[in-house]
Amino acid sequence: MTAERREPDGAIVSTQHLCVAFDGATVLQDVSITLAPAQVTALLGPNGSGKSTLINALVGLQPVQHGTVELFGIPLGRFSQWQRLALVPQHLPGASSIPVSVWETVMSARSSPRRRWRPIQRSERQLCTDALDRVGLLHRRRDRLDTLSGGQQRRVMLARALAADAQLLILDEPTAGMDAQNLQVFVEVIAHQRELGRTVLIVTHDLDDIEHLIDQAIVLEASTDQSVVFAGPPPLPPSMHHVAHHHHETPPQGAASPVVAVDP
Amino acid sequence: MGLLDYDFMRRALLAAALIGLFAPLIGVFLVQRRLALLGDGMGHVALTGVGLALLLRTAPIPTAMITAAAGAFLIEFIRARSRTAGDVALALLFYGGIAGGVLFASLAPGQGTGTLNAYLFGSLSTVAASDLIALVILCAIIVITLVVFGREMFAVSLDAQIAATQGVAVRSISTMMAMLAAIVVVVGMRTVGLLLVSAIMIVPVAAAQQITRSFRATAALGSALGLTASVLGLVGSYYVQVPPGPAIVIVALGGFAVIAVVAVPVRRYRTTR
Incomplete structure (x- = not known):
């Protein structure tokens, strides 16, 4: 009887031959991935390769x-x-x-049917305080969320997820358009989650700053028989560098000079 | 003779206080979810309930409550189905609500348009003692629901998708919010009237959010403003001899204007602090 059971070493997330289509177009084809406990996985791929779709499929959206x-x-x-x-x-x-404060945003992570019938616990407030402190925005907790910069708002959303105190943290392009200072906070948070033995799945276009924290890289590509074209520990094969390191590519010969010409 | 010496006036004041206090607490969720006009439509649907009650000679508050609750279910069903076609479907539902209400009321023997007017714009003299009990029960339901489900309602208003990944039953919570709006509509039906009841949900909240920085503060200030506007408007309507609904809404809009003026220096102070 137990031969049927397939629990790959207590995997946190696993998919088998996953296919997702919307509006008649196949977005994900035959995706079989596994996220092991306490592993940090980077999900990579060009735009339109189905990274966000995969994440949404994993959480039932x-x-x-x-x-x-x-x-x-x-x-x-x-x-x-x-x-x-x-x-x-x-x-x-x-x-x-309606104005929503930074604190309320982070606190909303604690809304759940499980906690419906009891008041907010002191330990829950502490989780939210610690989470905001970790992203360096505790001093902004009383401010309206939409008065913060885009990068700071992303840090609040990260704190919000941390306040959930969950074993599995899924981040969908959390660093898009982020400056170095905000990015540094993210790298530190992921490193800390890794130390805590949490499982992290992070969608990104840029491995440069976090490659040392990554245990597994999964690369997706659109319109192939199998959406996953690479799954394993980094580094990526040279042919796939463009999906993870495009920010630091050396410009091809003959490309526009970095010095901007100004019309007289 | 002071206005509190009249039984009907005491009942009207209490009814107005209840709607002023509780309507903004629900309105704040509607505004956050960009459904400010939902309460309006709910009022239209409840009008059919009033028309039916007049025609069938049943009690108006329970009949309107059943119709508004059915309307809330239907509205959430339509909204969940489709976003674009839903817009038109809602419009059809709301037109139908008004037409049905006026039609049934006109068919009711011995009822003129005056009776319907009292429900459309509120009236000082129509709050019966038995109505008050119903209103208190409905308000108790609002309070209990907010205490138990308020945090999940807030999570859904903030981001329904994330709320779903927290295990929040988004559809059920949405329907619950629509039901609460339906209850508010019925609570306000006697004093503010069905055509303007959504204003008392929305205007105090719109006024408050000009100077607040959190959802909770917006709800609290909105509720205080709603209470003030309802009581002042009702008393004013007694002396000026106009229907209470328009008087209450004009006072609330006045509050909005005052806060709009005050908000400018308040914001400047906060940013230069």
Whole structure:
């Protein structure tokens, strides 16, 4: 009977032959991946290769056509231990109709049907305080979220996910358009999560700053029989460098000079 | 003779205080979810309930409550189905609500348009003692729901997708919010009237958010402003002899204007601090 059970070493996330399509177009084809406990995984690939779609499929926000998703060894359809994962979305919170403070945003990570019937605990407030402190924005907790810069708002959303105190942290392009100072906070947070033995899945276009923290890299590509074209520890094969290191490519010969010509 | 010497006036004041206090607490969620006009439509749907009550000679508050609750379910169903076609479907529902209300009321024997006017714009004299009990029960439901589900409602208002990944039942919580709006509509039906009841949900919140920095503060200040506007408006309507609904809404809009003026130096102070 137990021969049927397939729990790959207590994988935190695993998919088998996952296929996702929307509006008739296949976005993900035959994706089988595994995130082991306490591993940091980078999910890479050009725009349109389905990185965000995969993330959404993993957390049940995107219907799946074929294949299976298991979270903590439980099929997604029966999964209910949502307190074990936290998601940092790709989009910024955006301008809000009603003022929402930084503190309220982080505190919203603690909203859950499980905690419906009891008041907010002191330990939960402490989690939120620690999370904001870790991203260096505790002093802004009373401010309106939309008065912060884009990079700072991303840090608040990261703190929000940290406040969930979850075993699995999923970050969808958290560093897009971020300056060096904000980026440094992210790198430190991921390093700390790794030390804590948390499992991290991070969608990114740029491995340069975090490559030393990555245990596994997964590269997706659009319109292939198998969306996953690479899965394993870094470094990536040279043919795939463009999906992870494009910010630091040397310009090809004959490209425009870095000195900007100014019309007289 | 002071206005508190009249039984009907005491009941009207209490009813107005209840709607002023609780409507903005629900309105703050509607505004955050960009559904400010939802309460408006809910009022239109409740009008059909009032028309039915007049026609069938049933009690108006329970009948309107059932119709508004059914409307809330329908609205959430339509919204969940489709975003673009949903817009038109909602418009159809709201037109139908008004038309049905006026139609049924006109068919009711012995009821003129005056009766319907009292429900459209509120009235000082129509709050019966039995109504008050119903209003208190409805307000108790609002308070209990907010205490238990308020945090999940906030999470859904902030970002429904993230809320879903926290295990929050987004559809159920959305429907719950629509139901609360339906309850507010019915609570405000007697004093503010069905055409303007959504204003008391929205205007105090819109006024408050000009100077607040958090959701909680917006809800609290909105509620205080709603209470003030309702009581002042009701008292004013007694002396000026106009329907209370428009009076309350004009006072609330006045509050919005005052805060708009005050907000400029307040913001300047905060940024230069």
